[in-house]
Amino acid sequence: MSIVGLHSVGLCIVWMNIIHLVTSQREASPTLKRLQEECSPPGSSKCPVSVPKSELKERLSPTQYRVTQQRGTERAFSGKYYKHSDEGLYHCVVCGNPLFASDTKFDSKSGWPSFSDVSKSDSVKLMTDMSQGQRRIEAMCSQCGAHLGHVFDDGPKPMCVRYCVNSASLEFKKHTTV
C-alpha cells in the first residue's frame, strides 16, 4: 500500500479525504458525484457524445481503440506523448473534448503522461474501478466516456493529484484556446 500521501499536509489531506470518500464510501461532494455520473460503457446513450463503434474501428489505431473503448492500458514508456513537451492542449482522441493543458503536464517517471489538473472542471469524469483486484479511480472523458487512465494522490503540491493518462487516449493540438 502506498503511503506517499501520508507525508503530505494541507490540501493534500483534503484531496486524500476526497479520494477516501470516493473509494471507500462512495459518498462524495456534489462535484465529484456529478463527475461520477454514469457515462459507461463508452459511447452509450448516457454519454453526451456517442460515436459509432464502426467509425472508431476505422478511425482509431488498434491501441487507441483498445485503450479508449475497452479500458486498456498502453505499455509503459511507449506512448507518443510521454516525453512530449510542446505547449498546447491535449484533447480526447475520440470526441475532441479538451482534457488537459500542457502547463499541468509533469514528468512522474511512471511511463505515462501525467497531469496535475484537468483543463476544465467538467472535462473528466471519475469512476471507482475495482478491476485487477484493486480499488482505483478511473478517469474518463466526460463527453464520450472514453477511458483515459487513472487518478492517484501522489502528484505535485498543492493538490497532490496525478492524472495518469494513456497517450493513446489523447490528441495534442498546439496552443489552442479552451
Ligand SMILES: [Zn+2]
Ligand atoms: Zn471524448
